[in-house]
Structure formats: structure tokens, C-alpha cells
Amino acid sequence: MSELLEKGAARTRWIRSRMPLLAAARREFAERQPFAGRRIGMSLHLEPKTAVLLEVLAAGGAEVVATGNHGSTQDDIVALLRSTGMTVFGARDDTIEQHMSNVASVIEAKPDILLDNGADLAAGVVASGHAESVVGGTEETTSGGIRLRDELAGQVPFPVIVINDSMLKAIGENRHGVGQSVVESVMRITNLMIPGRRFVVAGYGWCGRGIAQYLRAFGGKVAVAEVDELKAFEAALDGYRVGDLAQLAEWGEFFITATGAPNVIGPDVIARLQGGAILANAGHFPWEIDTAHLRAAASAVSQLDAAIERFDLPDGREITLLAEGRMVNLAGREPKGNSLEAMDLGFLLQALSLERVATAAAGLVPGAQPVPRDLERLIARRFLDALGADR
Known part of the structure; x- marks a missing residue:
């Protein structure tokens, strides 16, 4: 095992142990297999907490093709994910041009479902003509939600659940x-x-x-x-x-x-x-x-x-x-990102929203939309239980 891979594995091992919501989702997905036969294309910060999310999706049967966001990719996490068989593009020192090339590579893989951050994938599949083959997706950020509702308004023929619209993400993450x-x-x-x-x-x-x-x-x-x-x-x-x-x-x-x-x-x-x-x-x-x-x-x-x-x-x-x-x-130097608890909450929102897209996209409208309310309430209850709020 390379030094880079060892570092990524050690960091992710600790973080995985502190994300009980995703651990439970992993067990459920392994049984339900909601992504069997699906390819999920991702553009999201490649750091240890994201690695745990991708492990959960893979346990649910997903084939993952991923890249990070410009400037935030962590090379040891890329090495770790590649070691599991995932197709991962990108490096920390990538230029903005290389980053966009990485996004294009994810789009060229023709994913069925998008896990987007900043709407780069959504914009790319629309521009490339691959949009009709996409079942749906999620969008993580405020910036991506704005792009979907302004720049891409009326152009996205599939449902995109905007995680940032959820009050759980707004408050917690x-x-x-x-x-x-x-x-x-x-x-x-x-x-x-x-x-x-x-x-x-x-x-x-x-x-x-x-x-x-x-x-x-x-x-x-x-x-x-x-x-x-x-x-x-x-x-x-x-x-x-x-x-x-x-x-x-x-x-x-x-x-x-x-x-x-x-x-x-x-x-x-x-x-x-x-x-x-x-x-x-x-x-x-x-x-x-x-x-x-x-x-x-x-x-x-x-x-x-x-x-x-x-x-x-x-x-x-x-x-x-x-x-x-x-x-x-x-x-920045020694990037940590958001707290483990905040991202355990936010990434459970991602995971369950992606499952909803994979299994019930026909019941969703095209374009940007909020997280379904029943998922928000379920996740809020799980977070309170994990936090021990009644103790």
C-alpha cells in the first residue's frame, strides 16, 4: 500500500467511525440495493467525508464516476477511492481548465444520476446532449441552486433535488x-x-x-x-x-x-x-x-x-x-471542511435524496426542487437520536 493510500485510509477510517447516520444508511442500502445497475456521476469536494458517502452509494449497488471541485481535491482520498475500483478524476493542483476537463470526463461516462455541486454536471449534460439519458440528480449548494433556477431554467428535463433548500442543511451544515x-x-x-x-x-x-x-x-x-x-x-x-x-x-x-x-x-x-x-x-x-x-x-x-x-x-x-x-x-492549508456531525447530516440528505431519484423519479417534477418533506422529517428524527437530544 502506498504512503498516500495509507494516509487516506487512516483518515477516512476515523471519520467513518464518527458518522453513525451514514453507517445506518450503508446497512440499509446494502439490503435494498436502490442503485443496482445505476451509474452515479459526481462533482463534489473529494475529502474523507465525501469518501464515506461514496462508500454508502457503492454499497447500494452504484457504479461511481467522480471528480472533485477546483482547489479542494485531496490526493490521498483520490488514491483511496481508486483503490476500491471507483473511477475518479482530479488532483489538488489541477488548474481550472483541468477541472473542467475532469467534469467533462464524468459526463462522457454518461451517468444515470448526478450528484452535483455548483451545477457543473447539470450544465454539462445539457450542453453535451446527454440530458435525456439522466434519470435525475441532487445539487448540494446555494450557487448550484441559483444556476439551476436562473441560467438553466427550463433546460433541465430531469428532477434535481436541491439539498441546500432543506432547513436541515441550512441550519446544521x-x-x-x-x-x-x-x-x-x-x-x-x-x-x-x-x-x-x-x-x-x-x-x-x-x-x-x-x-x-x-x-x-x-x-x-x-x-x-x-x-x-x-x-x-x-x-x-x-x-x-x-x-x-x-x-x-x-x-x-x-x-x-x-x-x-x-x-x-x-x-x-x-x-x-x-x-x-x-x-x-x-x-x-x-x-x-x-x-x-x-x-x-x-x-x-x-x-x-x-x-x-x-x-x-x-x-x-x-x-x-x-x-x-x-x-x-x-x-486552505490542512483543510478540514465542515464538522463530521454536520456532514453526517448533510450527506444522509444526499444519500436518501439520491435514493428517491433512483427509485421514484417519475413522481418528481423536472428541474430544481426541494428535498421531499418526509425525508427531512425522517432525517431530523435520526439526527436527534444520534445526538442523544432527549438525554
């Missing part, structure tokens, strides 16, 4: 999973103190709520920039300073984006940042911070660490960027 892991990753990468620092969180969706909550819990001074009036209203009543991002640029020391939208921190905001400002992104796509403008504007760029870059601007300011503007909790 986004607010508490992402909130904890983003703040933890920022602390690990920078080794800076949180208490007393001025943080600006761009976006007050469920992930933004969680990031703001955990920053404040550690003693950070937190402001929220949100273009939606109702979310800004909520942030204000939750006790955060609320303002326009360009205005808050001069106040903040640390900026974290969590919106799903491109160029949230663009030239106008960058021009107002104080020297020493630190930028990080928690959104799915690496486009929320305009890194191209930042690189073009800099007189010098220094790689201070595997996940830390310093940009010296001609006016004397220096700006620090974490993880190249990619998801800081999965693309």
Missing part, C-alpha cells in the same frame, strides 16, 4: 458546519487573534449567519454587508453593524465573502481597503473576490505561505489573500 469550519480555518491559516478584530462578512444567508455567529462567539467585532433588505434587517436585529460593503471597507480588518455572487469584493472595494486588510472567501466559486484585478493592480506579489499571499499596491498598502480566493475551509 451551513450555519453551524460552515460557520465553525470557516472561522477555524481562518484561525489555523493565519494564527491571528479573533477577539477585538474587526470582521466584515459579505452575505447574510445561512453560511454568512454562521460565520458571523462564530466570529462573534470568539470575541470578534462583526459587521455584515448584505444587499437584500430583509436579510440586512435580520442582521441588524441580530446585533451586527450593517452597511454597504464599500463603506465598511474602510472599517474592516478582515473580510469574508459568503454570497455566491461574482466580484463582491471588486475594484471599488479594494480601493478603499485599509493597509493590512485580509481577504477570504467561503463561497463555492472562486469569483467572489476579484483576484484578477488584485493581481493586476499589485506592484509586487509575495507567497508568504501555501495559503497566504501578500499584494503590495503602488500606494503603499498591502492586502493579504487567503487560499487564492477559493473556499477557505476546503482549499
Whole structure:
């Protein structure tokens, strides 16, 4: 066994032992075989928790063809999955062009079911003409749900259950999973103190709520920039300073984006940042911070660490960027991602939603749709039991 494979096996062994919801699903799927004769195509972060999910799907009879997301693939997990016979594309150092080639390779395998993250697979099968052979799929993220409902509206002829529409995912995985892991990753990468620092969180969706909550819990001074009036209203009543991002640029020391939208921190905001400002992104796509403008504007760029870059601007300011503007909790140094409990919950949502697609797609409407309510209630009961909430 190679050193890389040994590392992946050891990491996954520990994580598997702490995901009781998926362990139960694995036993059930082994008996029911809901994916027998099906090929599941996946584009999702390739890390140990995802490996446990894929093991569950394979136990249910699925043939898996998979790739990761750009910048978050963990090579030891790729080695582990390949050792089980799965077809897996991708490496941590892949360029964005190579990543899209990996996505194309998954699509060329003509999967029956899609496990998508960011709607890359859904967009690809529509563009390639393979959509008619797809039974259905799931979509993990806010960003993917937006693409399905806007860019791909009316073009997807099969049902896609948007996991991110579930309140279970919103609360358990986004607010508490992402909130904890983003703040933890920022602390690990920078080794800076949180208490007393001025943080600006761009976006007050469920992930933004969680990031703001955990920053404040550690003693950070937190402001929220949100273009939606109702979310800004909520942030204000939750006790955060609320303002326009360009205005808050001069106040903040640390900026974290969590919106799903491109160029949230663009030239106008960058021009107002104080020297020493630190930028990080928690959104799915690496486009929320305009890194191209930042690189073009800099007189010098220094790689201070595997996940830390310093940009010296001609006016004397220096700006620090974490993880190249990619998801800081999965693309940064020593990536851990969301907590095991949060992903046990979120991936059970995935597994049971995929089973619903595989066995009852005819009863679902084409296009994006929420997780069936009966599955949400079942999973909520199982999570409470696993948590020992009545003890």
C-alpha cells in the first residue's frame, strides 16, 4: 500500500467511525440495493467525508464516476477511492481548465444520476446532449441552486433535488458546519487573534449567519454587508453593524465573502481597503473576490505561505489573500471542511435524496426542487437520536 493510500485510509477510517447516520444508511442500502445497475456521476469536494458517502452509494449497488471541485481535491482520498475500483478524476493542483476537463470526463461516462455541486454536471449534460439519458440528480449548494433556477431554467428535463433548500442543511451544515469550519480555518491559516478584530462578512444567508455567529462567539467585532433588505434587517436585529460593503471597507480588518455572487469584493472595494486588510472567501466559486484585478493592480506579489499571499499596491498598502480566493475551509492549508456531525447530516440528505431519484423519479417534477418533506422529517428524527437530544 502506498504512503498516500495509507494516509487516506487512516483518515477516512476515523471519520467513518464518527458518522453513525451514514453507517445506518450503508446497512440499509446494502439490503435494498436502490442503485443496482445505476451509474452515479459526481462533482463534489473529494475529502474523507465525501469518501464515506461514496462508500454508502457503492454499497447500494452504484457504479461511481467522480471528480472533485477546483482547489479542494485531496490526493490521498483520490488514491483511496481508486483503490476500491471507483473511477475518479482530479488532483489538488489541477488548474481550472483541468477541472473542467475532469467534469467533462464524468459526463462522457454518461451517468444515470448526478450528484452535483455548483451545477457543473447539470450544465454539462445539457450542453453535451446527454440530458435525456439522466434519470435525475441532487445539487448540494446555494450557487448550484441559483444556476439551476436562473441560467438553466427550463433546460433541465430531469428532477434535481436541491439539498441546500432543506432547513436541515441550512441550519446544521451551513450555519453551524460552515460557520465553525470557516472561522477555524481562518484561525489555523493565519494564527491571528479573533477577539477585538474587526470582521466584515459579505452575505447574510445561512453560511454568512454562521460565520458571523462564530466570529462573534470568539470575541470578534462583526459587521455584515448584505444587499437584500430583509436579510440586512435580520442582521441588524441580530446585533451586527450593517452597511454597504464599500463603506465598511474602510472599517474592516478582515473580510469574508459568503454570497455566491461574482466580484463582491471588486475594484471599488479594494480601493478603499485599509493597509493590512485580509481577504477570504467561503463561497463555492472562486469569483467572489476579484483576484484578477488584485493581481493586476499589485506592484509586487509575495507567497508568504501555501495559503497566504501578500499584494503590495503602488500606494503603499498591502492586502493579504487567503487560499487564492477559493473556499477557505476546503482549499486552505490542512483543510478540514465542515464538522463530521454536520456532514453526517448533510450527506444522509444526499444519500436518501439520491435514493428517491433512483427509485421514484417519475413522481418528481423536472428541474430544481426541494428535498421531499418526509425525508427531512425522517432525517431530523435520526439526527436527534444520534445526538442523544432527549438525554
